[in-house]
Amino acid sequence: MNATSLPATADTRRDAADLRADRAFRWLVSAAGVLVLVSLISAALSMLWGGRQAFSRFGLEFFWRDAWNPVLQDFGALVPIYGTLVTALIAMVIAVPISFGIAMFLTEIAPKWLRTPVGAAIELLAGIPSIIYGMWGLFVLVPFLAEHVYPWVDDNLGGIPGIGAVFSGPPLGLGMGTAGLVLAIMVIPFISSVMREVFLTVPGQLKESAYALGSTKTEVVWDVVLPYTRSAVIGGIFLGLGRALGETMAVTFVLGNAHRLTVSLLEPGNSIAATIANEFAEADSPMYLSSLIALGFVLFMVTFVVLTIARLMLRQLKKREGN
CATH class of the missing domain: 1.20.5 (Single alpha-helices involved in coiled-coils or other helix-helix interfaces)
Structure with missing residues (x-):
């Protein structure tokens, strides 16, 4: 027992x-x-x-007021919000198709001996600090754009009715267009890395079956790979968008830091992160400091709303796919 x-x-x-x-x-x-x-x-x-002092004084008008005068203690978040959204939008318009092309090249087209060095280069680009991108943009990209690109843009696109105001302005090199371009270069490694890893999860049998039925490589990409990975691809895109919305140093170097509302991509502007980085050390009054902290809360809310929209979109896609 x-x-x-x-x-x-x-x-x-x-x-x-x-x-x-x-x-x-x-x-x-x-x-x-x-x-x-x-x-x-x-x-x-x-x-x-x-930021309670700023919100207490200006109320909800703080979100759409375009004033920013530290001397008169008059502040508003419209210009930084506008600059943040515009530069992030420019970055995504440029970065998404390029990232898609890079990911497709590495997974479907590139020979095996080339995939490793190109993939390593993308990972190295993702690891470069943002301040390096900002310095490169200021000392290399800004002079090049001011001398060779923006004069042509102003002369040839600035007079087009309806959209001319977007492409007209002094060819300073600094501006929202330059900031958006630098942001695009920064987020391309992140988005392309996510897309590449997602595309590698597509079962080989699916692609081989499509090729066996006579599909071209383009048809396989659009009819097999993308539908299979649609949700994850959109998630990677919004991950890059979140990075673009909150970027500070790279944007601060090339945005121009002019607190004025303009539709021109060639003129200097401002963003929430750049405003906080430039002026936090100069905040010499409680209201000034409270307004900058309130801008931080606004950036938090903008990012939260964007990522929430991304989650809702992914949920709707999963429902359509039957998941």
Whole structure:
């Protein structure tokens, strides 16, 4: 009887230990998940509390006022919000098709001996600090655009009825167009890396079946690869958009930091992150400092809204796909 009870007791102890370990692991990972939510909410509330003076004085008008006068203590977030959205939009218009082309080249077209060095180059570009992109943009890209590109844009596109105002202005090199271009170069490695990894998950049997039916490489890409990876591709695009919305140093170098509302992509503008980076050390009054912190809260909300829209889009796509 004793010999029979000993293994049973050992098994019982082992089961109890496994149960305690599983319970501890569950609490540990749950705490990690809760920590993310607590950090997110704490950051938002701290910025909201820091900007309470600005919101108390200007109210909701703070979001659409274009004034920014530290001397008169008159502040508004419209110009930085506009500059942030415009530069991010320019970046995505440029970056998404290029990233798609890079990912398709690496997964479908490039020979095997070329895929590794090109993939490593993309990863190296993703690891370059943003301030390096900003310095390169200021000392290399800005003079090139001011001398060779923007004069042609102003002369040939600035007079087109309806859209001429967007492409007209002094060829300074600094401006929202340049900032959007630098942002595009920054987010291309991120988006293309995500797309490449996603495209590699497509089962080879699907593509081989399409080729066997006589499909061309273009048809395989558009009719097989993209439908299979649509949700993940959109997620990668919005990941790059989130990076573009919050970028600071690269934009600060090339945006021009002029607090005025203009539709021209050739003229200097401003963004939320650039405004905070440039003026935080100069905030010599509580209202000035509160307005800058309020801008941080606005950037938080803009990013949150954009990513929420991305999640809703992905959910709708999954419903259409039957997932």
